[in-house]
Amino acid sequence: MTDKPSLPIVENFSRRAAVKGGFATLGAAAFVAAVSPLRQAASDKSAAEFMQQHYTELSPEQKADVIARLEAETKQNYGAEVTIGDDRPIPGTKFVYAINLSVCNGNGNCVEACHKENNHDRSTNQSYIRVLEMPMGTMDMEQGTTTYTGAVPKDGKFYLPVQCQQCDEPPCVDVCPVKATWKEEDGIVVVDYNWCIGCRYCEAACPYHARRFNWKKPEVPAEEVNPDQSYLSNRIRPVGVVEKCTYCLHRTRRGKLPACLEACPTGARVFGNILDKDSNLRWILENKRVYILKEELGTKPAFFYYFD
Ligand code: SF4
Ligand code: SF4
Numbered sequence: 149m150t151d152k153p154s155l156p157i158v159e160n161f162s163r164r165a166a167v168k169g170g171f172a173t174l175g176a177a178a179f180v181a182a183v184s185p186l187r188q189a190a191s192d193k194s195a196a197e198f199m200q201q202h203y204t205e206l207s208p209e210q211k212a213d214v215i216a217r218l219e220a221e222t223k224q225n226y227g228a229e230v231t232i233g234d235d236r237p238i239p240g241t242k243f244v245y246a247i248n249l250s251v252c253n254g255n256g257n258c259v260e261a262c263h264k265e266n267n268h269d270r271s272t273n274q275s276y277i278r279v280l281e282m283p284m285g286t287m288d289m290e291q292g293t294t295t296y297t298g299a300v301p302k303d304g305k306f307y308l309p310v311q312c313q314q315c316d317e318p319p320c321v322d323v324c325p326v327k328a329t330w331k332e333e334d335g336i337v338v339v340d341y342n343w344c345i346g347c348r349y350c351e352a353a354c355p356y357h358a359r360r361f362n363w364k365k366p367e368v369p370a371e372e373v374n375p376d377q378s379y380l381s382n383r384i385r386p387v388g389v390v391e392k393c394t395y396c397l398h399r400t401r402r403g404k405l406p407a408c409l410e411a412c413p414t415g416a417r418v419f420g421n422i423l424d425k426d427s428n429l430r431w432i433l434e435n436k437r438v439y440i441l442k443e444e445l446g447t448k449p450a451f452f453y454y455f456d
Contacts, residue, residue, distance in 0.1 A: 202327070203340040203379065214342070215379060222384060225365075228373035235378045235401040237334035243395050243450065244335070244422040245406075246432050247309055250456040252416040254279055254300035254307030261411030262311075265396060266382040267374050269366035276360070276393035277408055280308040287439055287453070289356070309416075311408075312337065312358040312393035313441065313449030320350035320359065320392075329390075335450050336395050338380040344389040351390050355442050356449075359392045395419070422450075 196217055200206075206214060215232045222230045259275045268274035280292025284304055292308055301307065314335050321329050321337060328344040331337045351359040365387045377383040378398035385391045396406040400419070409417040420429030432438070436454040 197342065200342050202343050204330075211379075218379070218383060222373070226368060226373055226384065227370035228368075228375060230373060230375040230377050230383070232383050233376075233378045233398060233402075235381070235397055237332050237336070238401060239333075240421075240423055241334045242422045243314070243400060244420065244429055244433070244452065245314075245395065245450070246418045246429055246438065246452040246454060248416045248418070248456065249306055249308065249453050251414045252279075252307045252309060252412075253414055254281060254296070254305075255413065257411045257413055258309055258408035258417070261407045262393070264372070265374055265399075265407035266393075267366065267368050267377070267384045269362070269364070270369070270372070271367045272363075274360055274366075276358070276391075277309055277311045278357070280310060281305050282308050287441065289441055308453070309408075310356055310358070310441070311451075312354075312395075313356055313447065313451040314395060316448035316450060317446055319353040319355070319445075319447060323349040323353045325349065334401070336397050337392070338394055338397070339390060339392060340380070341383070341385045341389050341391065346388040346390065348390060355445055355447065359390050361390050362387050 196213075200214060201210065203211075211234055215234065218232050219230055222228055222232075256279050259277045259279060262268070262277045263273065263275040266276065268276075278294045280289055280294055281296035281300075281302070282289075282292040282305060284306060287308075289308060289310060296302075296305075314331075314337050316331075316335070318331055318337050321331055325347060326343060326345055329337065329339045329350055346361070348361055351361055362385055366384050368384060373384070374382060376398060378401075381394045381396065381398040396404075396408075400406060406417075406419055409419050418429050418432055420427040422430060422433070424430060432454060433452060438452040438454045440449045440452060
């Protein structure tokens with residue numbers, strides 16, 4: 149990432165703050181009148197986006213309108229026909245991830261799979277996953293490096309994939325000044341990318357470096373756009389907002405596995421519903437010695453590591 153943040157990010161901040169403040173102090177009609185010069189300056193499409201409410205406050209009809217607009221924008225901006233779902237948590241589900249570090253060999257297939265599945269910017273080669281090459285004898289992720297090269301695995305090293313830990317006490321959520329990010333009933337921490345003001349407080353608050361900021365409009369060739377998308381997940385995120393791993397909720401809430409797991413050639417990744425007593429994941433948590441990263445911070449990750 150080399151581009152600097154540009155002015156629209158600052159404008160975006162002001163605009164969102166104005167929208168929220170405006171509705172709090174004026175009636176809706178008065179507020180619309182007050183911002184009419186701004187609305188005139190914007191296209192119809194931009195005005196619709198400008199006036200959009202927080203995801204959790206949208207009626208089903210409003211959600212349908214928003215999703216139709218986003219699908220049309222993706223067609224216009226990327227030349228791709230996509231379907232954006234509104235995938236909600238499955239009752240009785242709490243998603244948890246575990247990785248067998250005895251098996252992970254640092255090949256990075258998960259990083260690449262995330263990149264493609266989640267429609268990340270091609271020019272900056274983004275992914276929600278980092279694989280750290282670690283010295284043996286420590287679980288301190290700050291001692292690892294992502295810039296390793298050559299054949300893997302190397303003697304004296306192990307490999308630690310790190311992505312959003314879907315913390316049960318997520319500091320990223322606590323610091324958001326506009327409640328654009330929150331934890332859902334199935335444990336997944338999400339972002340309303342149309343409500344985020346791009347202040348990056350959450351990125352700074354995350355001790356696992358799990359959030360990414362869109363410095364520029366994501367570049368994805370039409371033929372490479374993953375068309376199976378969800379509003380809170382892998383739809384192409386706008387410039388100037390923070391994004392993060394959602395455990396591929398556009399897949400997992402539809403009964404599929406995360407893309408990173410399916411791409412792993414070693415079987416190191418285990419994903420499931422911790423409330424399912426018969427799940428493989430539950431067996432691992434009950435029978436293996438599991439680790440969590442930065443336990444001392446009290447973030448309570450829903451992401452576990454273990455060795456054979
Ligand atoms: S890992 Fe970071 S981004 Fe994910 S829930 Fe925890 S604090 Fe938030
Ligand atoms: S950057 Fe993070 S903290 Fe700031 S508005 Fe967006 S989600 Fe909230």
